[in-house]
Amino acid sequence: MNHGFLIDMDGVIYRGSELIPGAEKFISKLRREDIPFLFLTNNSQRTRRDVATKLMRMGINVEEEHVFTCAMATARFLARQKPCGTAYVIGEGGLTQALHTNGYSIVDHDPDYVVVGEGRSFNFEMIETAVRMILNGAKLVATNMDPNCPTQHGLRPGCGAIVAMLETATGQKAFSVGKPSPIMMRHARKELGLATSEVTMIGDTMETDILGGVEMGYNTVLVLSGGTCRDDLVNFAYQPGRVVDSIADLCDALELVAGSAA
Template identity: 50%
Template sequence: MMTEPRWNYLMDMDGVLVREEHLVPGADAFIAELRENSVPFMVLTNNSIYSPRDLRARLHRTGLDIPEDSIWTSALATAQFLDQQRPGGSAYVVGESGLTTALHNIGYVLTDRDPDYVVLGETRTYSFEAITRAIRMVEGGARFIATNPDEKGPSRDGSLPATGAVAALIEKATGRAPYFVGKPNPLMMRSALRNLGAHSESTLMIGDRMDTDISSGLEAGLQTVLVLSGISDASTAEVFPYRPTLILDSVADLVGNTANPFKSVDT
């Protein structure tokens, strides 16, 4: 008799667990059930500003108890990628402490003199001087890496330019396109799977965006769940040539079914 697979979970953070600093209803019960049943999971975010410790504190304020080692950021994925590509290298970084700390932790030297890489991440205070230096270093032969392709992010006052928008500026000035590590690059998913010790065949990716979460999940060979608690609505999935495995209102629909998530749609 064949046994059902034990499912592992990867999930986006914003729009899946929290939205605009508020808990998505039922997300606390979902995370609690995963932890109580020792179900392996990892929370993913393209945000490279914060360290896992910072994000744990942010999530805890909303009522979610998520360990640091269950949080995987584009900064960590970028650091792991660079450590595999060029161990002990050097980088000029435009970004915040989440990115610089990740690179320090793999033994990278951060420098503005002949670096191996220019690494662009997200920051709330993009400096024209820093961007100009990055352009000149890329022109001088530094390889161009960006943590994620998101073009804008939210704030209380409206949209803010994000990593993808600034990367486009540098690309336009240099003629050199960056390599984006974060979603929708399936590399982000595979690095999270390795850190989770999970296999793609028994892992679900939960996200609120078809063009990043679901796309990268599919390309990494995962089952995918689109939740409607964030950016996407029911009609969004119809626009794309691919479909998620499940479409649910939110992760609250999985409570009681985390061992077999497909029971949530059984008739």
């Protein structure tokens, strides 16, 4: 089968700290049959190695090459826009490492960009600093615009919530690189080395995973094990190519999934 998969994680592979039944079987089947795949995440906190380690500890046998984060997509985008540029970062290790890997320096004054990702370590002083930088000409870039992040204890503010403060204070709109942006979705396809018609996006969120896949012309599969219920589908002008209860339903139907209409 000349096909590959882009797979969201939270709500598809696991919920909180619990592996979703069937996830390990599905990934093992992909590896056994040498089918290319990438885990796509809009969380910029962890490096791809950290994400792979988390998955391995949960029983999913993968390497870091199977992980593609919005931090990586953002850093690659900025490196093409302005090679060897500078950034003031509101975020954590996954984002700063990605920027360093792509030739960027992290600075605390006169940056080319203010780059915002997820994190719990930011404070209002950092917000004030970022506002002044943006008003002085730095461009505002978001790794994603997700308004919140799921945790074991419920939702917490996401990257989009932090960005909203900066947009409101400065009057400047952020440029976002993560899902559903075609920048991240196209990068991921190129990582797989496949054509548009050879890619299936599996996700649990209509506004990011499925929207991004539909806009790129990928095959799309919505799983109902995460943040979307079947009744929610009537609220969207676009629809997934296939809807299943969980990734377990895909284990014995890879060819059917690959051939589903986007």
